[in-house]
Amino acid sequence: MVAVERSAQSGFSRLTEALSDPAREAMVSALFGGKALPAGELASLAGVSPQSASAHLQKLTEARLLSVLQQGRFRYYRIADDEVAGLIENLVNVAARGNQAERARGLPTPLRQSRTCYCHLAGQLGVALRDGLVGRELIVLHGRQASLTEQGLAWCRAEAIDFKPGRDPHMRLCNDWTERVPHLAGPFANAILKRLIETHALAPHRVPRALRLMPKGRAFFERLGAPIPF
Amino acid sequence: MVAVERSAQSGFSRLTEALSDPAREAMVSALFGGKALPAGELASLAGVSPQSASAHLQKLTEARLLSVLQQGRFRYYRIADDEVAGLIENLVNVAARGNQAERARGLPTPLRQSRTCYCHLAGQLGVALRDGLVGRELIVLHGRQASLTEQGLAWCRAEAIDFKPGRDPHMRLCNDWTERVPHLAGPFANAILKRLIETHALAPHRVPRALRLMPKGRAFFERLGAPIPF
DNA sequence: CGGTCATTTCAGAATTCAGTGAAGCTTTGG
DNA sequence: CCAAAGCTTCACTGAATTCTGAAATGACCG
Numbered sequence: 001m002v003a004v005e006r007s008a009q010s011g012f013s014r015l016t017e018a019l020s021d022p023a024r025e026a027m028v029s030a031l032f033g034g035k036a037l038p039a040g041e042l043a044s045l046a047g048v049s050p051q052s053a054s055a056h057l058q059k060l061t062e063a064r065l066l067s068v069l070q071q072g073r074f075r076y077y078r079i080a081d082d083e084v085a086g087l088i089e090n091l092v093n094v095a096a097r098g099n100q101a102e103r104a105r106g107l108p109t110p111l112r113q114s115r116t117c118y119c120h121l122a123g124q125l126g127v128a129l130r131d132g133l134v135g136r137e138l139i140v141l142h143g144r145q146a147s148l149t150e151q152g153l154a155w156c157r158a159e160a161i162d163f164k165p166g167r168d169p170h171m172r173l174c175n176d177w178t179e180r181v182p183h184l185a186g187p188f189a190n191a192i193l194k195r196l197i198e199t200h201a202l203a204p205h206r207v208p209r210a211l212r213l214m215p216k217g218r219a220f221f222e223r224l225g226a227p228i229p230f
Numbered sequence: 231m232v233a234v235e236r237s238a239q240s241g242f243s244r245l246t247e248a249l250s251d252p253a254r255e256a257m258v259s260a261l262f263g264g265k266a267l268p269a270g271e272l273a274s275l276a277g278v279s280p281q282s283a284s285a286h287l288q289k290l291t292e293a294r295l296l297s298v299l300q301q302g303r304f305r306y307y308r309i310a311d312d313e314v315a316g317l318i319e320n321l322v323n324v325a326a327r328g329n330q331a332e333r334a335r336g337l338p339t340p341l342r343q344s345r346t347c348y349c350h351l352a353g354q355l356g357v358a359l360r361d362g363l364v365g366r367e368l369i370v371l372h373g374r375q376a377s378l379t380e381q382g383l384a385w386c387r388a389e390a391i392d393f394k395p396g397r398d399p400h401m402r403l404c405n406d407w408t409e410r411v412p413h414l415a416g417p418f419a420n421a422i423l424k425r426l427i428e429t430h431a432l433a434p435h436r437v438p439r440a441l442r443l444m445p446k447g448r449a450f451f452e453r454l455g456a457p458i459p460f
Numbered sequence: 461c462g463g464t465c466a467t468t469t470c471a472g473a474a475t476t477c478a479g480t481g482a483a484g485c486t487t488t489g490g
Numbered sequence: 491c492c493a494a495a496g497c498t499t500c501a502c503t504g505a506a507t508t509c510t511g512a513a514a515t516g517a518c519c520g
Contacts, residue, residue, distance in 0.1 A: 010255075010259070010321075010322040010325045010326050011255075011325050011326075012249070012255060012318075012321040012322055012324070012325035013249065013250055013251060013252050013254070013255040014325065015246075015321060015324060015325050016245075016246040016247075016249035016250040016255075016321065017246075017250035017251075019242070019243065019246035019250075020243055020246040020247035020249075020250040021243060021247075022243050024243070025240075025241075025242060025243040025246075029240070083323075083324055083327065084324060086320070087320050087321065087324045088242075090316070090317050090320045091240075091242040091245060091246065091317065092240040092242055093313075094242075094245060094313055094314060094317045095240050095241050095242035095244065095245050096240055097313065173411075175405035175412075181403075181411075181412060182405075182411060
């Protein structure tokens, strides 16, 4: 064998290898909702023993796909960051494409309209949120990041959104895989979604990650000046 | 074992499994340039024997990541479609992130400015192209797809771009992973890139997939009314 | 038609990987 | 301090993957 110097390339096989097991897929899928879950729960969700789960979770964290947060005797695992979440969503979409002879015009409508991506808002509603915030100059985009303006801060207070801008960039753009246009990700986007859910402006849908837009939510987008396309 | 009904989920582990081998990564990376390559060449590029390569290529095609085109006694493999190409680019980006202690502000500048993604134009120039075409109403977007207008057809003739619209959608939006904004993919986008390269408006860069913008290319974007951000 | 080339298929051996039971570590609670 | 809970580590087994050499397929060429 000539050993053609199998150069490390970008090395994405480290990532895909970590994601190439059904049990690990189940764990990542369970965590994709955005919540952090303890190892034991992930084990039973994936249908494997605690020991196996531990090994799987180690692989996933070593690949930097998950991060751990130890609290007492529990170890809470979660998706490492939005970038990884975006990758997972991309994988899910490409995988779904081949499976079911193409779902007519893409995903089921509820998922297209409004859903959670990791722990922020995605779908048509996610895009509308971004457009609204940009249009009212509550946030400004610079390249792949964004930040809150003074008016944006005031808007947060008015809408009772619990967010204090830290020193690091508090927003990023995350590509929306149904709308093909970026929506907002990061701590600020998470705070908005949290507020929308706790005020019942958005409610969980029958379809797993989808959300239902309630009258209160419609009013929220109305106030923001963001037209809702449905 | 309790058999917690390890439901098929979205089944992305089929995809990731196919991508989880260094040799297969090397093959996919080699094909990412957009060209179709015969099995033997892929074997030597990946540094494996023809027999091994054959097995690897079978896995990749079964996962619908690659497609085959038989010509005589050669079998040309290539990336299945833009959707897969987008996934690969996403993987490369997430993988690169963890590797090199973060490359300052993302990718090396040449790649950010202009590069090939599968076989269409990406990076800041790719985004500029989309903006220009949309702004001049040479194409119209509907959701995740786009189509050429009458004026667009005329523009093609004027620019000597070899493209005849078929009956199927000839354009899709592909998320740009450096700019976080979609650029154009699909046959039409490929035809444009082909023309830009054959007229030496764009030339290969020292950096693998990057492109250099030549005076002729600058003029092309000038005519289109698409501002170049560098 | 025989020979070669590109590629695949088919056996086997070697390696790698997921799962299991036992044991260890750390935290919690009495 | 002891006992239990939550999780991990270790050593090992069985299964899945990968590689290699030999042989088969099909296309091309003289």
